Structure formats: structure tokens, C-alpha cells
Amino acid sequence: MDTTKTNLLFLFNLVLFVDYSFSQLCFDSSCGVGEPTIRFPFQLQNLQPKSCGYPGFNLSCKASQQTVIGLPNSGQFTVQGIDYQMQHIWLNDPDSCLPRRLLTLNLSGSPFSGYFYQSFAFFNCTFDYTKYKLNPIGCLSGQNYTVFASSSERAVSFLASRCSLISSVDVPVQWTFPEPVATSDLSEDILLSWAAPLCGRCETRGGRCGLKSNSSTDTECTHTSRRGLPRGARYAIIAGAGVPALLFLVGLVCCLCGKVKRLACRRRLRSVDSASSAAVAPQSLVTTDGLDSSTIESYPKTILGESRRLPKPDDSICSICLSEYKPKETLRSIPECQHCFHADCVDQWLKLKASCPVCRNSPKRMSIDILVS
Incomplete structure (x- = not known):
């Protein structure tokens, strides 16, 4: 009888130990279909143990299955994508008015900082200047006023003499451009990065980054x-x-x-001349001369990471070679329209045609030129 009780007690303790050990394992998780994959240094509350994350990298799931992160001095943002190799994270506003959040964005107290910064001036205008090809911020505008944000000195000078300055803000943008943006609605995701913990190299080697122990913040790379x-x-x-x-x-x-x-x-x-009429919306070409190499090289390049995040989410295929973008491929974007292509493809294109392969606009022409008229 005593032997039976001893065996039952041993089995009961073994089950508890196995259950506890299994609960401490760190598996990849997500809030839903299409949402970012969550692993160290991030930890998804209620789905992953605290030991699976690094301090300050706590995430949660909204009822709509959106992935959410809380910044200490700026509130909650939705997580649009994470690149673990490059240590980048893309955020946006859950209420679809990111410009309002940018006016009070404060990253102090968080492990994140902007990767690219671009200064924007916000203006409140009683007159609608959209006829000058200025892009208004719809969620901040009303019936009797329109809000614009610009990073161009010429546009700022134009608006400053006609509108009220709201604020000047350094925005953590996804891309920086050789020429400042005339105006933008600033609805695109903001790009942030983190310096610690440093797990990008481990991820690149196919390893698994994690805490060495629950009592320290030292990390280790395993399974390489x-x-x-x-x-x-x-x-x-x-x-x-x-x-x-x-x-x-x-x-x-x-x-x-x-x-x-x-x-x-x-x-x-x-076959660009014959294919353009069928594959591209009919617009008049500004010029038939190609661009010189120095101008082409001034256009921004980027190397895709795991998340393959682009300024335009629908741009998943190069419109020139019709191939889908893959991680670690080099892309180049045209500043005025932000359309992206394989760098090799668009370099050859621009040497022949000084126009965007998609919208047919000339990269040499800036919309803000209309302001001088």
C-alpha cells in the first residue's frame, strides 16, 4: 500500500515537472493570420512566458487580433512588421491617424529609436491648397481648415506665409530621399530600431537568441x-x-x-515601347532621354530583410522583371513617387527612359515646382 502511494506521488510530481518545463519553452507565436511572428526579444503576453522576452519588449493582442506594443511615453501602437536580422520594427496608429501621434511622439523610456529621421513642419491652413498638388492630412483636417506637413524648404516657405505653424517634428520615416518631400499625409508606417539586445547576427546565422538565465539580461545564441x-x-x-x-x-x-x-x-x-501601352496607364511621357549614372545612384537603395517591408505595401513584385521581391535583394526607389524596383532592373530602365516604369512620371520633375507659379 505504501509502495503504491509512493509511486502515485512520484508520477504526480513528474507530471507537474513536465507541465512546468513545457510551459517555459519559448515557441514562436502571433496574434493571428497575417500578423508578425513573435519571438525573442519580444514576448507576447498571455501566450508566451515572460522569460521568453527581453525587458521593454512586451506585446499584446487586441480583440481584432492586431499586435500591439505600448511605448512608455507615447501610448499604444500596432506592430506592422518585425525584421529580427536588421533589428527593425514598423509601427502605426490603431486609430488610423498616425500624424496626430507623431506630434507628441516620445521614444524616451523605450528601447527603440528612429532609424531614419526627416524633419516635417505641420501647418493649419484656412484655404485648401490641394490644387497646388499639396497632399493634405485628412484625419487632422476639418470643414473649414486643412492641415499639411512638409519637409521641403520651398513648401514650408510657401505655407508659412499663408498658414499657421502647428509644430516642427523629426519623423522616424522608412526612407530618406535626396530631395525633400513637398507635402505628405504621413500615414505610412514609422520605422524604429533597437540596439540591445544585439541578436541580429545570431538571427543571420540561423540561431536562436534568448536569455542565459531568468536572473540576468545577458543573452546567448543557440542552435547554430x-x-x-x-x-x-x-x-x-x-x-x-x-x-x-x-x-x-x-x-x-x-x-x-x-x-x-x-x-x-x-x-x-x-519591348518597353510596345508593352507600355498595355501594361501602364496611358500618360504622356515627359522625356525620352535617359538619366545619367550619378543621378540614378543618388536615388535611395535598400536591402530587404525578413519582413520585406516597403513604403507601398502592394509593391511586392518588380514591375520591370515581374519577379517577386525576396529577402536580401537590393531595391532602388524613385523619390518622387516612391515606386520600388530591383536596383539592377531600374538602373537599366532609367538609362533608357527618364520616367517611372509604373506611373510614367519623370524623376526630374518635383510637384512643388507648381508653387512658384
Whole structure:
């Protein structure tokens, strides 16, 4: 009888230990379909243990399954995307009026800071200047007044003589441009980054970053390949000739795909005159001369991370070679319209045509030029 009680007590304690150990495991999670994947240094409350996150990186889920983060001095923001390798996070306003939040944005007390900053002046105007191709901020405007935000000295000078200055704000934008923006509704996501914990290198190596212990904030990287030997190579040694042959085949297919994409890009450029009438909205071309290399190189470039976040969320495919963007590919954007393309594709295009392949507007022309009239 005593032996039976001892065995039952042992089994009961074993179940409790297994249950506790399982509950402390850190699994990737998310608030819903299409929402960002959450892992260290972030911790999703009620879905992941506190030990799975770093202090200041707590997230939660709204009833609408949106991922939300609370900044100590600025309130709650929705999380639009996370790049763990680059250590970037994209935020927006849950109430769809990001410009109002930017007027009081304060990142002190949080582990985040802006990656790119651009200064914008906010103006309250009693006259609607949209006929000058100035983009108003709809959620801050009313029936008898219109609010504009500009980073252009010419636009600021134009508005300052006609409107009331609300405030000048350094906005953590996603991109910086060679030429300032005339006006913007500032509805695009803001881009922030974090310096600690430093887990980007671990993520790049395919590792798993986490706390060394619950009593410290020291981190460690686990599950990475040792001694520089790739995991695929170790499997190849074990499996023999079968896996190397498969890897060779995969590499060959990837090489052929790259050549096909480059060939498609060249064919697209050769047939631009005939294809433009069917693939692009009919607009008049401003010029037929191409741009010089120095002008093209001045347009911003970026390397995509895991999240593949772009200024225009619908731009997931290069309109020149018709290939979907992939992580670590280099993209270039045209400042005036913010349309993005593979850098190699758009460089060749702009050498032949000084116009955006999508909207057909000339990169040389700035909308704010109308202000001088």
C-alpha cells in the first residue's frame, strides 16, 4: 500500500515537472493570420512566458487580433512588421491617424529609436491648397481648415506665409530621399530600431537568441552550426552521395531561375515601347532621354530583410522583371513617387527612359515646382 502511494506521488510530481518545463519553452507565436511572428526579444503576453522576452519588449493582442506594443511615453501602437536580422520594427496608429501621434511622439523610456529621421513642419491652413498638388492630412483636417506637413524648404516657405505653424517634428520615416518631400499625409508606417539586445547576427546565422538565465539580461545564441560546418554539409556526410546530388540540383535550379529573371528584365527593356501601352496607364511621357549614372545612384537603395517591408505595401513584385521581391535583394526607389524596383532592373530602365516604369512620371520633375507659379 505504501509502495503504491509512493509511486502515485512520484508520477504526480513528474507530471507537474513536465507541465512546468513545457510551459517555459519559448515557441514562436502571433496574434493571428497575417500578423508578425513573435519571438525573442519580444514576448507576447498571455501566450508566451515572460522569460521568453527581453525587458521593454512586451506585446499584446487586441480583440481584432492586431499586435500591439505600448511605448512608455507615447501610448499604444500596432506592430506592422518585425525584421529580427536588421533589428527593425514598423509601427502605426490603431486609430488610423498616425500624424496626430507623431506630434507628441516620445521614444524616451523605450528601447527603440528612429532609424531614419526627416524633419516635417505641420501647418493649419484656412484655404485648401490641394490644387497646388499639396497632399493634405485628412484625419487632422476639418470643414473649414486643412492641415499639411512638409519637409521641403520651398513648401514650408510657401505655407508659412499663408498658414499657421502647428509644430516642427523629426519623423522616424522608412526612407530618406535626396530631395525633400513637398507635402505628405504621413500615414505610412514609422520605422524604429533597437540596439540591445544585439541578436541580429545570431538571427543571420540561423540561431536562436534568448536569455542565459531568468536572473540576468545577458543573452546567448543557440542552435547554430558549429565550427563553420553548415548543417546541410553534415547531413551530406551522413547520407552519402544522395544529399549532395540534391543540393547540386537545387543550386542548378536557382542559377537557372536567376538567368531567366535577368533575361526577362532585358526583354522587358527592349519591348518597353510596345508593352507600355498595355501594361501602364496611358500618360504622356515627359522625356525620352535617359538619366545619367550619378543621378540614378543618388536615388535611395535598400536591402530587404525578413519582413520585406516597403513604403507601398502592394509593391511586392518588380514591375520591370515581374519577379517577386525576396529577402536580401537590393531595391532602388524613385523619390518622387516612391515606386520600388530591383536596383539592377531600374538602373537599366532609367538609362533608357527618364520616367517611372509604373506611373510614367519623370524623376526630374518635383510637384512643388507648381508653387512658384
